[in-house]
Amino acid sequence: MQPLIAVATDVKSFENYTWHATPQQYLDAAISVAGVLPVMVPSYGDRVDFDNLLASVDGVMVTGARSNVHPSLYGEAATEANGPYDPARDSTTLPLIRKTIDAGVPLLAICRGIQELNVALGGTLATEIQERPGSLDHRAPASDDQAERFAIRQTVSIKPGSCLAGVFGAGDIRVNSVHRQAVDRLGSRLQIEAVAEDGTVEAVSVRNSPAFAVGVQWHPEWWAKSDDASAKIFRAFGDAVRQHAMTRLGTRAAAE
Numbered sequence: 001m002q003p004l005i006a007v008a009t010d011v012k013s014f015e016n017y018t019w020h021a022t023p024q025q026y027l028d029a030a031i032s033v034a035g036v037l038p039v040m041v042p043s044y045g046d047r048v049d050f051d052n053l054l055a056s057v058d059g060v061m062v063t064g065a066r067s068n069v070h071p072s073l074y075g076e077a078a079t080e081a082n083g084p085y086d087p088a089r090d091s092t093t094l095p096l097i098r099k100t101i102d103a104g105v106p107l108l109a110i111c112r113g114i115q116e117l118n119v120a121l122g123g124t125l126a127t128e129i130q131e132r133p134g135s136l137d138h139r140a141p142a143s144d145d146q147a148e149r150f151a152i153r154q155t156v157s158i159k160p161g162s163c164l165a166g167v168f169g170a171g172d173i174r175v176n177s178v179h180r181q182a183v184d185r186l187g188s189r190l191q192i193e194a195v196a197e198d199g200t201v202e203a204v205s206v207r208n209s210p211a212f213a214v215g216v217q218w219h220p221e222w223w224a225k226s227d228d229a230s231a232k233i234f235r236a237f238g239d240a241v242r243q244h245a246m247t248r249l250g251t252r253a254a255a256e
Helices: 024-034 050-056 087-103 112-120 228-255
Strands: 004-007 010-014 017-021 037-040 060-062 107-110 125-127 152-158 171-176 181-183 190-196 201-206 213-216
Touching: 004 024, 004 050, 010 087, 024 037, 024 228, 050 087, 060 087, 060 112, 087 107, 087 112, 107 112, 107 228, 112 125, 112 181, 112 201, 112 213, 152 201, 171 228, 181 201, 213 228
Parallel strands: 004 037, 004 060, 060 107, 107 213
Antiparallel strands: 010 017, 125 181, 152 171, 152 190, 190 201, 201 213
16 A cells, blocks of 8 residues: 655746655655655645645655755744755745644654744744754765765654654764754654754654654654665655554545
């Protein structure tokens, strides 16, 4: 069974076209490791019928991106240094996240996705966290080699008794780190699932969610085929998506 999941898209301009796109690594991890079929959602804001979309899919994945959530959405002033921005994506992902949670559809939010999840639920973001006293440098190393930039190099601690402790077990795992923003004030309904050695929030979940609803700051999509921890998060998401699909089919069959 290969149920459908909705996947967020970035809006890019190149080759004299405007593209709604997402990196291949997310799509590949979804198909090959989670066992689900990703369907990309164009970033058209309130022109998207979110309710109909969520009635047609069994999961939602909100991906990472080079752009940042626009600071005006969490009460801060935008600066050139804090960019680039993608307002079309913001106008689509934030309401999609809220409606996904309310509908009880499984949600996996990665990198920019965890930041969007936090802002969607009323939280704020800290930027240029490498400049904070005592903070690690969470940015990717300078390199033209993507494998080097996304190399697994950071330890995060999974909170005992958390949702992710059920996925990884409690304790430490090794992940990659490619970010200069992070969760600041935690959004309502969220709880911390994992932190880095400097206390930076690295994973959250939605409290009392009827479905899997997790955000991670690292990039499991890059090594989902070769790294055990990276694979586990996609397998857990895939299992939740299939469970939702079975439940939805059972409800439909009972109604008929």
